[in-house]
Every structure is written in structure tokens, then in C-alpha cells.
Amino acid sequence: MDIDIAPDHADFREEVRSWLSEHLVGDFAEHRGIGSPTDDAAWDVRVAWERELSAGNWLGLTWPREYGGRDVGLAEEIIFEYEYARAAAPARVNTQALELLGPTLLAFGTDEQKQRFLPKILAVEEMWGQGFSEPGAGSDLAAVRTKAVADDDGWQIDGQKVWTTFGHHADWLYVLCRTDPDVSLRHRGLSLLLVEVDQPGVDVRPIENLARSTEFSECFFNDARASADMVVGGAGNGWRVVMTTLGMERGSALMPMQLAMQREVTDMIDAAKSSGVLDDPLIRQRLVDAYIGVNVMRSSNLRVVADLLDDTAAERGKATAAAATGGKLFASLHHQLMGELALDVYGAEAVYGADGGPAAARKLFLLSRAETIYGGTSEIQRNIIAERVLGLPRA
Amino acid sequence: MALITTAEQEALRDVMRAFLRKYSTEADVRVQMDSELGYDAQAWETAAEQIGMQALAIPEELGGAGYGFDELAVILEEVGRTLFTGPVLPSVVLAPAALLLSGDSEACARYLPGLADGSQIATIAVSEDAAMWDEADITVSAKRDADDWVLTGTKRYVLGGAQARLILVAARTDRGVSVFAIDSPATGLTIEPLPVMDLTRRLASLTFDRTPAVLVGEDGAGWTTLSQVFDQAIVALACEQVGAAAAVLELTVDYLKVRQQFGRPIGSFQAIKHRCADMLVELESARSAAAYASAAIAAGAEDASVAASIAKVYCSQAFYHIAAESIQMHGGIGFTWEHPAHLYFKRAKSGEVLFGSPAAHRERIAELIGMN
Numbered sequence: 001m002d003i004d005i006a007p008d009h010a011d012f013r014e015e016v017r018s019w020l021s022e023h024l025v026g027d028f029a030e031h032r033g034i035g036s037p038t039d040d041a042a043w044d045v046r047v048a049w050e051r052e053l054s055a056g057n058w059l060g061l062t063w064p065r066e067y068g069g070r071d072v073g074l075a076e077e078i079i080f081e082y083e084y085a086r087a088a089a090p091a092r093v094n095t096q097a098l099e100l101l102g103p104t105l106l107a108f109g110t111d112e113q114k115q116r117f118l119p120k121i122l123a124v125e126e127m128w129g130q131g132f133s134e135p136g137a138g139s140d141l142a143a144v145r146t147k148a149v150a151d152d153d154g155w156q157i158d159g160q161k162v163w164t165t166f167g168h169h170a171d172w173l174y175v176l177c178r179t180d181p182d183v184s185l186r187h188r189g190l191s192l193l194l195v196e197v198d199q200p201g202v203d204v205r206p207i208e209n210l211a212r213s214t215e216f217s218e219c220f221f222n223d224a225r226a227s228a229d230m231v232v233g234g235a236g237n238g239w240r241v242v243m244t245t246l247g248m249e250r251g252s253a254l255m256p257m258q259l260a261m262q263r264e265v266t267d268m269i270d271a272a273k274s275s276g277v278l279d280d281p282l283i284r285q286r287l288v289d290a291y292i293g294v295n296v297m298r299s300s301n302l303r304v305v306a307d308l309l310d311d312t313a314a315e316r317g318k319a320t321a322a323a324a325t326g327g328k329l330f331a332s333l334h335h336q337l338m339g340e341l342a343l344d345v346y347g348a349e350a351v352y353g354a355d356g357g358p359a360a361a362r363k364l365f366l367l368s369r370a371e372t373i374y375g376g377t378s379e380i381q382r383n384i385i386a387e388r389v390l391g392l393p394r395a
Numbered sequence: 396m397a398l399i400t401t402a403e404q405e406a407l408r409d410v411m412r413a414f415l416r417k418y419s420t421e422a423d424v425r426v427q428m429d430s431e432l433g434y435d436a437q438a439w440e441t442a443a444e445q446i447g448m449q450a451l452a453i454p455e456e457l458g459g460a461g462y463g464f465d466e467l468a469v470i471l472e473e474v475g476r477t478l479f480t481g482p483v484l485p486s487v488v489l490a491p492a493a494l495l496l497s498g499d500s501e502a503c504a505r506y507l508p509g510l511a512d513g514s515q516i517a518t519i520a521v522s523e524d525a526a527m528w529d530e531a532d533i534t535v536s537a538k539r540d541a542d543d544w545v546l547t548g549t550k551r552y553v554l555g556g557a558q559a560r561l562i563l564v565a566a567r568t569d570r571g572v573s574v575f576a577i578d579s580p581a582t583g584l585t586i587e588p589l590p591v592m593d594l595t596r597r598l599a600s601l602t603f604d605r606t607p608a609v610l611v612g613e614d615g616a617g618w619t620t621l622s623q624v625f626d627q628a629i630v631a632l633a634c635e636q637v638g639a640a641a642a643v644l645e646l647t648v649d650y651l652k653v654r655q656q657f658g659r660p661i662g663s664f665q666a667i668k669h670r671c672a673d674m675l676v677e678l679e680s681a682r683s684a685a686a687y688a689s690a691a692i693a694a695g696a697e698d699a700s701v702a703a704s705i706a707k708v709y710c711s712q713a714f715y716h717i718a719a720e721s722i723q724m725h726g727g728i729g730f731t732w733e734h735p736a737h738l739y740f741k742r743a744k745s746g747e748v749l750f751g752s753p754a755a756h757r758e759r760i761a762e763l764i765g766m767n
Contacts, residue, residue, distance in 0.1 A: 001690070001691050001694060001696035001697070001698050001699075001702075003398075269764075269766055272766075273766070278766060278767075284757075284758075284761060284766065285754060285757050285758075287761075287766065288757040288758075288760050288761050288766070289757065291760065291764065292705050292708055292709055292757075292760070295684075295687075295701075295702075295705050296680045296683060296684045296705065296709055297680075298687075299398070299683035299684055299686065299687035300679065300680060300683035302398050302683075302687065303398040303399060303682075303683050303686055303687075306397065306398045306399045307399050310399060312401075312402060313399075319399060319400075320399070322675060322679050323679040323680075323682070323683060326672075326675060326676035326679050326680070329672070329673075329676055330676050330680060379665075379669065381672070382665075382668065382669040382672035382673065383665070383668065383669075383672075384672075385671075385672035385675055385676065386662075386668035386669065386671050386672045386675075387668075389672075389675055390648050390671055390672070390675055391648070391652070392648065392651060392652065392660075392662040392663065392667075392668050392671060393652065393659075393660050393662055393663040394663065395659075395663050395664075395665075
């Protein structure tokens with residue numbers, strides 16, 4: 001059933017649809033469905049496409065006009081993301097800035113920081129990467145050791161970050177640093193600093209992932225510099241700022257992810273039909289389970305969105321908060337099952353051959369392994385659900 | 396079309412929950428498990444008088460409240476939470492749906508007021524060899540006998556078959572599958588209660604031997620009606636399962652917070668916590684699947700059948716997994732008769748089988764989405 005997620009905004013939906021049909025043409029249209037927030041395939045085309053979006057004023061929809069945004073509400077943003085995903089437009093490149101750093105600056109940044117950075121994000125002039133994880137601080141983010149020391153000229157930064165998504169494309173990094181040397185302070189001694197990549201003290205090295213693509217990097221800071229005004233939310237407040245940022249990392253991306261997964265299931269069923277494996281009763285049942293999973297995801301997303309947009313609700317989003325919290329865990333696990341199924345649908349061709357469908361199956365199989373790790377591992381997700389939603393005691 | 400409840404529906408939930416807190420405690424459920432009737436007739440009457448539960452989805456002109464499937468979904472979730480043993484599924488959902496969808500205004504006028512005020516119990520008898528409803532499986536025959544019809548054959552897995560006074564039967568005439576009404580007890584009708592594992596939900600086998608029956612709706616048009624009733628049946632069951640799964644998860648989590656081993660609550664161990672998180676995700680996903688399917692039924696959407704089978708598969712399996720984990724997490728006490736975990740566990744399995752297994756519904760989905 002076609003669910004109208006925000007019937008009051010039919011004009012806006014029409015505006016999005018007609019803009020996309022006019023502009024998602026030529027080279028852009030040929031790259032439909034390309035890339036993801038962690039896959040830098042066809043990067044240059046996607047950068048050009050993002051500038052096209054910028055020219056159409058489609059980036060930073062909810063951001064204030066003074067920074068180049070549209071200053072519209074959540075309903076419009078959700079409609080836009082939904083239509084965007086439905087049209088299978090190329091995945092955006094600067095998601096780190098659009099979804100994470102930008103909203104963080106809007107919440108915690110100084111006026112100068114907002115004026116300096118936000119317009120350049122929306123103009124696709126500066127790309128951003130996230131400097132959170134370290135070799136010794138993954139799930140335990142409060143264990144970061146990269147240190148920043150204030151001196152007369154600002155901050156001096158030393159340390160190492162890793163798993164920086166699209167780090168080798170980044171012009172700037174937002175870096176969680178220890179600004180109080182007392183490590184026992186844990187999350188109380190941290191600050192979020194904005195660091196320019198193009199300087200002698202910063203060395204960004206791409207890391208090849210197991211699919212031999214370079215979605216992420218490691219970043220080394222040796223006497224790197226940031227000026228005194230590059231701390232976000234005040235020195236020592238890094239943990240609070242970062243927790244807000246991570247909160248933004250979930251939710252908004254689930255609907256586009258679901259639509260992409262739905263297309264993958266449809267492709268798998270078509271492939272199974274033409275190869276004849278559809279008659280294999282085990283494959284058949286697993287294909288239906290894949291179909292069921294993406295439809296359950298869709299229902300959950302629609303329910304969460306309906307709740308977020310419900311102006312009669314006492315507290316928007318509260319009734320579906322548990323469903324929203326579990327969305328990432330469900331989607332990532334289901335995607336891995338789909339990856340495994342895709343290989344079985346294509347059989348040996350996906351493992352030993354690989355063009356077209358089999359190649360896509362292999363890519364899905366390999367890249368989906370990352371999804372239960374990045375953005376908070378499944379184990380961390382389960383801790384969060386158990387403790388915050390179910391109220392089970394901490395160890 | 397709505398995937399979230401309105402304030403009015405939440406008020407209905409509060410009323411229903413208050414009623415069940417009084418009339419469907421665990422002790423009440425256990426009394427009915429051992430009773431011959433299988434449910435509390437007094438509570439059934441009270442539900443009709445005080446909250447109009449039975450009247451909810453029956454049109455106002457036939458003595459009902461005129462609400463739709465969205466409201467039924469709320470009631471069913473609450474009924475599922477407490478394992479209420481009253482015949483809600485057959486008498487409040489299935490039989491009224493079959494009568495209304497048959498388009499037979501005479502039959503509606505004859506039967507629905509009695510169902511709406513709770514004075515009559517009704518059910519529907521479709522399954523024969525398989526729990527799944529399938530037009531090709533219908534072998535009970537209906538033959539003309541002067542101006543009347545007589546039915547011959549056997550129906551199995553009939554919900555509340557021994558309790559119902561009105562039984563709607565799917566039988567085959569020369570024109571195909573049709574729906575007939577039987578006033579039980581009746582000539583040639585033998586009712587055999589089944590030795591059910593889940594004592595909170597009674598089923599029976601019914602054997603007809605030239606049993607007099609009245610045609611409901613058009614001769615030969617029965618399957619059109621029944622296939623829509625079937626979608627309502629499996630979504631109603633899914634709504635019950637969501638309620639029951641939520642209740643058993645709450646029960647389990649409460650226990651994990653207080654049960655101490657190794658000097659700490661066992662709910663603080665990650666071996667437990669992570670499984671509880673998975674259970675919560677399953678519960679919320681089941682809730683989404685049931686909400687979407689309910690909305691699709693209420694809206695008469697074209698994907699209602701697919702959505703219904705998705706809810707059937709997902710909610711059945713989620714409830715079963717949550718109930719099975721509940722026994723494990725309770726340890727020895729969870730394996731005792733006196734603890735309620737097994738009541739949910741058995742209800743979960745009986746629901747998984749009722750109206751067709753998850754595997755049968757996966758195949759139904761495959762056919763509906765064109766996987767041929």
C-alpha cells in the first residue's frame with residue numbers, strides 16, 4: 001500500500017519529484033543506485049551530483065536560511081529523503097558533514113563556526129571526515145588517547161584516529177581529543193576539535209577493506225594545529241557534544257537503506273527466477289524471508305516516521321522509540337543474511353566468476369560484514385537496547 | 396490509514412486493559428484451563444455490558460459500535476497479553492467478518508445483534524486436513540434437501556467449536572465453495588473437543604451427517620468471502636501475538652532485574668542482556684508488521700494479503716522465540732507448571748500452527764508476489 005507519510009505536504013513532494021525527474025538525467029541517471037555512505041564508488045560523478053543538489057537548494061533542508069539551508073521541517077526532510085531513495089539517486093558524498101557535523105555545529109557551534117563552515121558544506125566546497133575511533137578506542141570511545149594541548153597559538157594535536165569514513169576525501173576532520181591529560185577522567189576530559197587536513201602535521205592514509213575498496217582511512221596527528229576557536233561546545237564538553245552527534249547517526253538513514261535493500265531483494269528474486277533456483281524449496285523460503293525482513297523494516301520505518309510527524313502525540317517519537325533504537329541492529333543483520341543468500345542464489349558464479357549480477361552479489365556479501373561493526377557494533381547496540389530501553393542493570 | 400494509534404484508541408486500550416486486569420488474571424486463566432467450557436461466561440457477559448467488546452466492529456444499525464479493524468487490533472493485543480480465554484478470535488472477529496463480507500443482509504440481521512451483545516458465541520469452520528485455509532481442501536459437501544441444505548463431512552481445528560451456538564461452515568455445492576450457518580447443537584452434528592496442548596485456546600473437530608444448514612451469501616461465492624476473512628484471521632492472530640509477546644518479555648525482564656546469582660542481578664550479564672535486546676527488536680518488528688497489516692486490512696489495500704501473511708510469519712516466530720527464551724531465562728522455575736512461562740510458550744506454538752505454518756505462509760507470499 002502506498003503510504004502517504006505527510007499528506008499535508010503534497011506540494012513539496014511534487015516539487016521534489018519534478019526536480020529529480022528533471023535533473024537526475026544523463027550521467028547522473030546512469031549512476032542510479034551507486035555508492036553508499038560507506039562506498040566511494042563513482043566519487044567524482046557523485047560530487048558533481050551533490051553540487052547539482054546544492055544548486056537546487058536541496059542540501060541542509062532543515063538548516064537556517066542564513067547558512068544556505070531551507071529552514072523547513074522534519075516532514076519535508078523525510079519526504080525528500082524518501083523520494084530521493086525512491087528515485088535511486090546516487091548516494092551523497094558529504095554525509096559526514098550533512099548528517100553529523102552540520103547538525104552538531106547547529107546545536108553546539110559558535111556563530112563564527114557556523115558561518116565559517118556550514119555554507120561551505122552546503123556548497124559542496126569542503127568535505128568532512130570523522131575522527132572518533134582509535135586503535136585502542138572503538139566501542140569504548142571514552143578511552144581515546146589522541147591529545148590536544150592548548151598553547152598561545154591554539155591547539156597542538158598528537159595521536160592517531162582510524163576507520164575514518166571517506167577520510168582520504170576529507171578537507172577537514174572533526175576530532176575527539178583528550179584535552180585533560182588525566183586519562184582516568186575518561187569522558188570528562190574530552191573536547192571536539194575541528195582540524196584542517198591540509199597541514200604538515202596531519203597524515204591521512206587510506207585503508208583497503210576486505211573488498212579491496214578504500215572507504216576508510218587512518219589519520220595520524222603529529223604536532224598538528226588547530227586555532228583556539230576550533231573547539232566545539234567548549235573545552236571539556238566533548239563527550240556531550242559527541243553523544244549528540246552519534247544520536248544523529250541513526251534513524252534518518254534507515255528509510256533509504258530499506259529502499260535499497262528492497263531493490264536488492266527484487267533483483268535476487270528475478271535472478272533466481274531466470275536461473276531456475278527459485279524452484280529449490282530452501283532457496284525459495286529464504287528468498288521469502290529476505291522479502292519479509294525488508295517489508296518488516298519498511299513497516300517499522302513508516303511507523304516511526306508517522307509517530308515523529310504526529311502533532312497530536314504528547315511526545316513525538318516516544319511511542320516508537322524502541323522500534324527506532326532497534327532499527328540499525330535489525331537492518332544490518334538482515335543485510336548480512338541477504339548477502340549470504342545472494343551468493344547462494346548465484347552459486348559458484350558469484351565466487352569464481354563475477355560480472356553483473358554475480359558481482360553485485362559478491363559486493364553485497366562482502367560489504368555487509370561492515371554494517372554490524374560501524375556506527376556502533378551490534379554488541380553495543382544490544383547493550384544500549386538492554387540498558388536504556390529494557391532497563392536491565394549495568395554490570 | 397494509520398500505523399500509530401489515536402488517543403481514542405489508546406483510551407479504548409486503557410478500558411480493555413482495566414477489564415482484563417480484573418477478569419483475566421493468571422489465576423482466572425488457570426481456572427478456565429481446567430473448566431469444561433474453557434472460558435468465563437460471566438466475564439464474557441460483563442465485557443459486553445461494560446465495554447461493548449463484542450460489538451466493536453459490527454455496524455451500528457445491527458447493534459454494534461461501528462468501528463473497524465484498527466480498533467479490533469487494539470482489543471486483540473490486550474486480549475493476547477493476558478491470554479484471555481474468551482472466544483474473541485472466532486466470535487468477535489471471524490464470524491462477524493464472514494457474515495458482513497458475505498453481503499447477506501438477512502443473515503447479518505439474524506445473527507449479528509446476538510453476537511454484538513455477547514449473548515451468542517459464533518465460530519467459523521473451514522480447515523479440514525490442513526490448518527491452512529485452501530479452497531481446494533474443502534470436501535464437506537452441501538446438498539439440497541427440499542428447500543434446505545444438509546452438510547456432510549468433517550471439519551478440524553475449529554476455534555471454540557464446542558462453545559459456539561452459531562457455526563459458519565465452508566462447504567462445497569455444485570457451484571463451488573459456499574458458506575453455511577448451523578445452529579449448534581444440530582441433527583447429525585458431532586462435536587469432539589481436541590486434546591489441545593494450549594489449554595487457553597479450545598478447538599474441536601466437527602462431524603456433519605446430513606446436518607441441516609442455511610446458505611449464507613451467494614451459492615458458490617464462499618471463497619471470495621473466506622479469503623478475506625482469512626486475512627483478517629491471521630492479522631487478528633498476529634495482533635494477539637504481539638500483545639502476548641510483549642507481556643512475556645516484560646515478565647522475563649522484571650525477573651532478570653531481581654533474580655541474583657554470583658552476587659548480582661542475572662539481567663546484568665551480557666549473555667542474558669544481548670538476547671533480551673534481540674527479543675525487544677523482534678517484538679518491535681512484530682508490532683510494526685501487525686500494525687501495517689491491520690492498517691492494510693482496515694483500508695482494504697491491495698497488498699493486504701501479502702501484509703497479512705508477512706505478519707503471520709513474523710509475529711508467530713517472534714512470539715515463539717521470545718516465549719522459548721523466557722523459559723530458559725527463568726531457569727528451573729520456568730519449567731514448572733505453576734509458573735506462567737509455559738502458558739505463553741504453548742500459546743505461541745498453538746498460534747504458529749493455527750491458520751497455517753510459517754512455511755505454508757512463506758509459500759503463500761511467494762505465490763502472491765509472483766515468485767513462480
